[in-house]
Amino acid sequence: MTPEQAAKLAALVAALAALTLEDITTIKNAGVLGPDATQNIEALQAQTASIDADTIAAWQQGRADAGLPSV
Amino acid sequence: MKQFVSVGCILLLAVGCAAHRVGNGTTPPAPVSTWEQVNYDNLQIAVHNRAVAKAVTAAYQAGFLEKEYYDVISREGINITRIHQQLTPLLKSESTIKGNAALIKSLLNTLVASAGTIADAAAVKNPDTRQQLVTEAQLIGSLANTIINLLQGAGVISQRCDPPDCQCFWSDCVVRSDSFVGGAL
Numbered sequence: 001m002t003p004e005q006a007a008k009l010a011a012l013v014a015a016l017a018a019l020t021l022e023d024i025t026t027i028k029n030a031g032v033l034g035p036d037a038t039q040n041i042e043a044l045q046a047q048t049a050s051i052d053a054d055t056i057a058a059w060q061q062g063r064a065d066a067g068l069p070s071v
Numbered sequence: 072m073k074q075f076v077s078v079g080c081i082l083l084l085a086v087g088c089a090a091h092r093v094g095n096g097t098t099p100p101a102p103v104s105t106w107e108q109v110n111y112d113n114l115q116i117a118v119h120n121r122a123v124a125k126a127v128t129a130a131y132q133a134g135f136l137e138k139e140y141y142d143v144i145s146r147e148g149i150n151i152t153r154i155h156q157q158l159t160p161l162l163k164s165e166s167t168i169k170g171n172a173a174l175i176k177s178l179l180n181t182l183v184a185s186a187g188t189i190a191d192a193a194a195v196k197n198p199d200t201r202q203q204l205v206t207e208a209q210l211i212g213s214l215a216n217t218i219i220n221l222l223q224g225a226g227v228i229s230q231r232c233d234p235p236d237c238q239c240f241w242s243d244c245v246v247r248s249d250s251f252v253g254g255a256l
Contacts (some may be wrong), residue, residue: 020203023118030114031090037104041163044110048159051117055124055152059145062128068142071149 026051105225106165109218113162116155116182116214123207124148126200135197151185154178172227179215186212 030047033040060070090111092100103111127148131141158178161171168175186208222228 020122023122026118027115031111033090033092033103033107033111035092035101037101037107038164040107041110044107044114045159045163048110048114048117049156051114051121052152052156052159055117055121056149058121058124058128059149059152062124062131062141063145066131066138066141068138068145071146 105221106162106168109168109221110162112214112218112221113155113159116211116218117159119207119210119214120148120152120155123204123211124152126203126207130197130200130204135200147185151182154181154185158182168222169227172222175222176219176228179219182215183212183219186215 030044063070090103090108092103124145127136127141127144130136131138136144155178158175160167161175161178162168219228
């Protein structure tokens with residue numbers, strides 16, 4: 001592996017590890033529920049919708065950056 | 072580096088567990104309802120699905136994934152997310168879940184089947200990145216199956232799936248996993 005490839009790999013691994021830790025925190029915090037089941041479900045629903053919107057945006061931006069058409 | 076990524080994967084697997092309720096210190100907290108647990112597991116699907124989007128995009132941008140594969144995987148990823156966006160509002164209450172049981176079952180089975188195609192890991196050159204994607208895909212499928220089991224336990228879904236998508240043994244039917252990405256890469 002060349003030094004340039006090693007640097008790229010290190011950057012990629014660091015990015016993946018950071019995302020995983022952030023996601024762990026999101027999951028952990030969302031699992032701590034208050035006393036009202038209805039409010040809990042509403043909060044989980046809202047957070048889920050927000051994350052899915054992030055995901056669509058991430059894919060579409062990635063495709064745009066790659067010169068691929070949006071779908 | 073490889074050890075750090077592996078530890079991250081193990082931590083991620085350990086986190087995919089049950090929600091819990093905070094007590095007020097004087098009386099024991101009420102148990103978490105099936106509907107809350109279903110929504111919590113559904114949120115976890117969203118989190119892992121987003122992680123796949125970011126990981127695959129980062130892999131492509133770092134040169135570890137060919138453009139043609141990024142095109143295919145991102146299309147599938149967007150499709151899966153749109154399916155999940157249809158599923159989430161159907162889980163908002165006990166009555167909504169029971170009134171849409173067949174559609175929920177169909178959407179969950181689609182997520183289980185599609186989880187194996189999210190990470191076409193053979194297209195990713197780097198072994199650590201490939202394993203990360205396989206882990207995420209397996210977790211998405213596992214969480215969708217957990218929701219199916221919860222709804223079966225609550226009597227909302229009588230059977231997990233219908234042939235020909237199913238392999239049934241007596242009354243226990245599971246989604247066929249012919250295309251599921253396993254450990255053999």
